Amino acid sequence: MRIPRIYHPEPLQVGSETALSEEAANHVGRVLRMASGDTLELFNGTNLTFSAEIVHADKKRVMVKILASHADDRESPLHLHLGQVMSRGEKMEFTIQKSIELGVNVITPLFSERCGVKLDEERLAKKIQQWQKIAISACEQCGRNVVPSIRPAMTLAAWCAEEESGLKLNLHPRAQQSINTLPQPLERVRLLIGPEGGLSAEEIAMTATKGFTDILLGPRVLRTETTALTAITALQVRFGDLG
Structure with missing residues (x-):
């Protein structure tokens, strides 16, 4: 047992x-x-x-x-900060749970133009507490000993404007480069995952002004929760401790 x-x-x-x-x-x-x-x-x-x-x-x-x-150090050499535009229902919980199993260090829930989640301040605070409990439960299950933090929710623009060392990545279906073409070594990544309807043209342009690099995962259009986990897995295989 x-x-x-x-x-x-x-x-x-x-x-x-x-x-x-x-x-x-x-x-x-x-x-x-x-x-x-x-x-x-x-x-x-x-x-x-x-x-x-x-x-x-x-x-x-x-x-x-x-x-x-x-x-018992089970942390990846790759530090991953996930900026996830909030998705509806259990999709956000699923993304948080699985991304932590895959080694994400920090998660910031985001609001964007096409974000389908509308919460008042009180309900949002309860959601953050609930998501932090999910983070703890995920660590109990997967064997991680350092619990990632779920930060307070913020706007996409405010998150993109934060100063942070490392490479900034934005998943985009018409990008010209992939994770496999990123230069090695890489120790820190700030990964942006948009909402179910995608980022607006204005938001994509804004991320470029803040130093984000557009990358492509593949020829198929993925749901937001699938996109996050696929990108994290690919980054951990190339730069972290998977595979």
């Missing part, structure tokens, strides 16, 4: 006892039905994992003892 992995966003020390968060305790105690003497693995956002044993478990509280720590 696979040992459960649980995120614990606090410092951990071998030999100490600590209480899991309410959400983690509920998952361990109610969902997994674990009890005293069972073992699990904790991670806290560093490149360390911690072996732990449950010393107390009830419906509301789970206490664990930290038995050992292990260095």
